[in-house]
Amino acid sequence: MKKSSSARTLYTTSKSLIDIAPPSECSAPFAPVLAFGDSTTDTGNQIHTNTPFATAASPPYGMTFFHEPTGRYSDGRVMLDFLCTALKINFLPPHLTRSSQCANENFAVAGATANNNAELQSIANVTSLTEDTLEVQLSWFKNDLQGHDLSKALVYFGEIGGNDYNYALGAMRPANEVQALLPAVVDKIHNALEIILDSGVKKVVVQGQFPMGCIAIYLKLFNNTQLDSNGCVSSVMEISNQHNRMLRDVISHVQEIHPDVDIIFFDATEAYLHILGNPSTYNLNNVRDPCYTGGLEVLALANAGNTGGSPSTLPPHKINMTSCTNPENYIGWDGIHLTDAMYGAMMRLFLTDARFTSPFPNFLTPCTDH
Numbered sequence: 001m002k003k004s005s006s007a008r009t010l011y012t013t014s015k016s017l018i019d020i021a022p023p024s025e026c027s028a029p030f031a032p033v034l035a036f037g038d039s040t041t042d043t044g045n046q047i048h049t050n051t052p053f054a055t056a057a058s059p060p061y062g063m064t065f066f067h068e069p070t071g072r073y074s075d076g077r078v079m080l081d082f083l084c085t086a087l088k089i090n091f092l093p094p095h096l097t098r099s100s101q102c103a104n105e106n107f108a109v110a111g112a113t114a115n116n117n118a119e120l121q122s123i124a125n126v127t128s129l130t131e132d133t134l135e136v137q138l139s140w141f142k143n144d145l146q147g148h149d150l151s152k153a154l155v156y157f158g159e160i161g162g163n164d165y166n167y168a169l170g171a172m173r174p175a176n177e178v179q180a181l182l183p184a185v186v187d188k189i190h191n192a193l194e195i196i197l198d199s200g201v202k203k204v205v206v207q208g209q210f211p212m213g214c215i216a217i218y219l220k221l222f223n224n225t226q227l228d229s230n231g232c233v234s235s236v237m238e239i240s241n242q243h244n245r246m247l248r249d250v251i252s253h254v255q256e257i258h259p260d261v262d263i264i265f266f267d268a269t270e271a272y273l274h275i276l277g278n279p280s281t282y283n284l285n286n287v288r289d290p291c292y293t294g295g296l297e298v299l300a301l302a303n304a305g306n307t308g309g310s311p312s313t314l315p316p317h318k319i320n321m322t323s324c325t326n327p328e329n330y331i332g333w334d335g336i337h338l339t340d341a342m343y344g345a346m347m348r349l350f351l352t353d354a355r356f357t358s359p360f361p362n363f364l365t366p367c368t369d370h
Contacts, residue, residue: 011124012049026367030154030203032104032145033084035092036137036192037158039110039337040210041080044071044094045258046110051130056110056336058325060292064340073110075291075327076340077209080156082107082347086368095140102148107137112164115181116163123184126167134160134188138195150200157193157206159268161185165212165239170221172238178239186246193254197261203363204263206251208244213237214276216290216335230273231288261322262361271349275342276331282345283329290335337369 018067035041040188041054047057048071055061055073062069071094074079083090092106093099111130113120120126168178196204202361210217213228224232248265255263279287324330328341338346351368354360 001153004194027152027363029089029152030087030153030367032102032150032153033087033089033092033106034141034145035080035106035108035133035156035158036141037080037108037160037207038112038138038163039073039108040162041106041108041156041158041207042071042073042094042110042112043078043092043106043108043257044130044132045096045106045108047071048094048096049130049132051108051111051132053129054110055074059321061334063323064327067263071110073337074333074340074343075323077343079343079347079350080108080158081206082344083156083351083368086347086351087364087370095137095144096150098144101234107140108158109137111163112137112160113163113167114185115164119184120164120181121165123180124164124168124171124173126171126173128163128167130163133360134192136149138192141196141199145199151202151346153201154203155196155201155205157189157196157204159207159209160189160192161243162209162212162240165243169212169218169236169239175235182239182242182246185243187248190250190254193250197258197279202261204246205364206263207266208247208268209240210338211237211249211272212240214272216288216332219288220335230276240269262363264364265358266350267356267358268346269347272342274349274356275345279331282341284331284341284345286324286330288332289330290332291327291330291339292334295335 047054056071057069059069060075062072063075066117082093089104092104095105095107098105109130109132111128112132112134113128113130114134116133116135117127120128154230164181165178168181169363193204211231211232216234222236226234228237251265253265255261275282275284276287279285322348327333327339331342333339349356351364
């Protein structure tokens, strides 16, 4: 898969060749290691909130690696967990269950949006079920770490904004309303990165948006619309692709302002599409269907308030709680999230392959086991 020129040249305007040469030694241990994001990064925060439809608290979530639900929206681990393993550190505890301040913790919350409900209503006339927005995560970060030395910290800035688009797309809002969310989302990310860096953080990993048009929920929702050469919904792909283009521009701008900071970009779309086109290499043989179909039913209920219904007044609904028996052979877990196997394959690509990471090699390269 050919890497876009904007990703290849991400740092060339502000970093000299000597700056991006592979470090000879690992500067770890990173302390603390922190994370932000949504359900693709959450390791258990959402299930400790009042958010309805916190399905990751129940089986079959967690069925493989942990053998019980942990609050992760996967059959096992999420990408952040694989990064922690590569760094030889324990998995990050959720902020809401952490035992101490100024230690490793994860602020990501499943369902989190970049914009708050007033902003979502104004732009796309939709409402999120989760109040723990990116702004809330940043407030947790400030409360826990303000005044501490973060010069050796590592921040994993996971996907955020996907749920802003999900609510609008799921409610079948007009294309112009969905697209109007893009600058608002990316502006929130820009502000968040500035807050994090102004706090003294010097090492940041930013994860791009997944290829939204490839996931089962949109293949089902837009089943009569045009597909691209990868078999993904073209109109939905344009949203996630535009998000990533704008995000790269933000990273380049932030890097120029903060030349003493190292920022890595993980291209989730290109990594996903690479695996989609070469599934047998990764022992994957079902690239379209979710292993757990009950997730699609829950997602439909969760968005009912934006499509004319109300989750609180819907009639009783029996959700299918069974899953496939071989999630290790699936890309998709529940129709919107991915399997342990897919998350692991993607993180290995990020840590080892220059096609999916900018810059590469980088500060993680000598610090991680692959």
